[in-house]
Amino acid sequence: MVYIYSKKDTSFQKVPEEVNAGWEVWQKNNCQTCHQLYGLGGYMGPDLTNMSSDPHKGPKYMRVFIKYGTNKMPDFHLNDTEVNQVLAFLKWVDQSGQNRVKAESVHWTGTYIIQ
Template structure:
């Protein structure tokens, strides 16, 4: 047999150490050089951070996606600020009955003005992140509405 168990072990440990080292170097580069620029870290205001806390405290990702991450039960919210605008978002978040466009229910969060504004600040900040072209722009625009 060409390959001995010893060679196989060297392949495993050697390969792991090399790729892990490359991974760490790339991660540091990303976190130190790229993320602050691409996410406009200077705009991370108190409100945005409060919005992120609300986002997590209510597990919004359990239905929606943001930056393509989450569940797939409710709309992708990366560009929601641009798409819907403040008024609409506020109405959804402050609704005291489940918001259910097209039949699918959202939890009625009944947010205060402060909370809704923090959430909107978070969405606005998210919407401005450079996501390498995500979400893709549709090639057509269909306006069918099934209600």
């Protein structure tokens, strides 16, 4: 079981079972080699950090790519349970942070301004 430290509640919280399983699907299939989370990872495919809440994309759109692949992304032959798990993981990632640093958080010298 994975726990994550919550800065907001200053406590450790259990990561939901489905999210944890989705993280394992993500790891096993090396999604990170082509996709970034929080801006880190491979650059063949797009950053997926905030795609779940993107009004033009979201889970329904993402499901098609994950389930069938495209001519650029492999089909991993995941079953429906695994697809749901990886979508739950990506939704959880979305709620945990941003893929971009906000413009107002960047100092003119290029350093990060802690608000």
